[in-house]
Amino acid sequence: MSSAGSPSVSAAQRLQMTLDFCKLPLLVVARLFSPANKGRSWARAINDSMVRFMTTRRWEIHTFTSLFWPTGSTYVKWARKSKLEVLSDDVGAGGKLHWVGPRRYDRVLLYFHGGGYSLPVNDQTQLGLLLALQRELEKSGGAGIAFLEYSLTPDYPFPTQLNQANAAISHLLEKGLSPSKLILSGDSAGGNLVFQVFSHTLHPFPSAPAPPTLSAPYGGALLISPWVTFDATTPSFAENDKKDVLSSAFYSFLAEQVTSGLPSGARVYAEPYTADAAWWDGLDGVVARVFATAGEVECPRDAIVELLSGPIKARVPDTTVVVEKNGVHEDVLNAFASGEGEKSVEYWMMVKWATEVFDK
Template structure:
C-alpha cells in the first residue's frame, strides 16, 4: 500500500468514527424513561439534511402519510417507494430526506417516502399493510408496475422485502426491482454474524434487536412469519434485487443468507459488501466516499432494471 493509499485509509476510518460518534451521542442521551416521541425527534434531528436541491411535498395516499421527492430534472414516470429504517419504531421521511434526494438524483426518478405506521402504537402487520396500500394506489393512479421499484434500509429494508411477498400474495404485479440496504430480514436473529460482528458493530446488538422484534410482533409473535422475516419466505418470482451491507454489521448474515436463498430460487441478485462500513452508512453521504459510491451503485442498478422494461 502506497503512502497516499495509507493516508486515505486513515482518513476513511476517521470519518467513519465521526459518524459513529454522532449516533452514539444520541443513543447515549436516552434513558429507560425517554419517551418514544423524544427518540423519534432526536432521530429526525440526527439525520436531517437538506443540502441537496430537490422538489418535495408531503401528501397522504389512502390515509398513509408520504413525501414525494424529486431531484432536479429527474423523470416523473418512474417511482421508487422508499421505506425508512428505525426498528419499526423510529425514523421518518425527515430522517431519510437526504438519502432519498440523493437516490432520486442517482436513479433519475421520483422517490416516494412512506411514513408507515410504527410500533408500539401500530405493531405488525400495520407497516406491511401501509406498504401494500401505497403501492396499490400508485397502480390505480396509472403508474405501470414495471416503472415502479421498492427500497428500504434496516427495518425498512425488511419491509421492502416483505412488501414484495405481500404483493405476490395479493396477486398484484410486482415492481421492476428492489434495493435492500442493511436490511433486517431475520427476526429470529439466527445469523452467526450477530456474534462474530458484535465487537465491530457500534450500533446494532442482538439484545436491542430482540427487544424491537418483541415490540413489533408481540411477545408470542411468530418470528418466522415471512412478512416479518422475509428470509423464511418463498422468494421465487421476485424481481431483481440489489443488497448492500457493511462488513462491520451484526446483520451481515441476514443479507448474505437472503441473497443466497433468493439466487437459489431463481431471483436475479446483486449483493455488495462494503469493507469497514457500518449500518446504513449510506446516510452519511456528506462524510463518506463509500456512501456516495453506494448510492451511485443503487442508481445504476435501478436505471438498468427500468431500461430493460422500456
C-alpha cells in the same frame, strides 16, 4: 435531532437522558480511537460513535422517539430547507407518500425508511440519500422518488405498516404506473417491509387487504442492510457486536417492539429469514431483480447474505448482494450523515443499478 416533546416520557427517563447526555462528549471521544473506527475520516468516526452512544443507552422506546420530530414534520422542514416543493399524498390506511422532487408516475422509486419500525425518518441519512438519487437519476431520464410515512410500533403493530405499504403501491399503480417501472426500496426495517410486501403478494395475509394484482413483476428491489432476522445468535452478531454502530442488544430491543404485537401466524411475514425456501416460490413473478447491501462488520450480515444469496437468488437470478468492506449497518446512510455519501462506492452502484432498471 429535534425533540418532538413526547409526553409519554417519564420524569425518571428524562433525568436518565440528561445524565447520559452529560457523558456524551467523553464516551464519543473514547470511541473515536477504537478499532471500529480504523480507516474512517474524523467526520465519519464522530457520526458512527454518536450513533453507537445513542443506541447503547438503556432507554425505553418512547424516550428514543422523543428525540425526533415525527416523519411528516421532518419532511416539511427538510423540503423547505432544501428548496423543494412540499408534495404529499394521503394513500389510505393511515399512510402518506412524501415526494422528493416532482411527482411523476412513469418511473418511481418507492422508499420505506428504517428505524426498527419504531423511529421516524431521518433527514440527514435517508432523505439525504433520496435527494442525491433523485438528482443523479435526473441526468438519465429521471424518476419520481417518494417515501412512505408509516405508523410506528409498538403503538401500531403488524400488519399496520404492511397495510400502509400496500396502500401506497396501489395508489401508484392506480395512477397508471407500470409495476415494471416501480422500484421498491428500503433500509433496515424498510427493507424488511419490502419483504413483507413480497410475502403478502405470494401468500396474502388473511387480515390484510388483498395485494395489488400485478400486470408484470416489480422492476426491482433495492435493499440497504435489510432487517431479515430478529434472532441475534448467528455468528456475525457475536463477531461484530463491538464493531457495528448498533449492538446486538439494540437489535434485540428493536425486535421486541415488533414481536410483542405480532398476531398468530404473522412471524414468517415479519421475519423473512425464518421462512423455508419454498415460501419464496414464484418470487420471480413478483420482482424482476434485486440489489442488496450488507456491511462486513454489521451484526445481521450472515442472515442477510444467507437469505439473499440463497433462496432469493435461486428464484430471482438477477440478484446482487454487495458486502461492504468494513461496512456497518446501513453503511451508505452513515456516510451521508457525515457528508461523505456521494464518495461511497456502494452509492454509485445503486445509481447505476437503478438507472438500468428504469431503462429496461
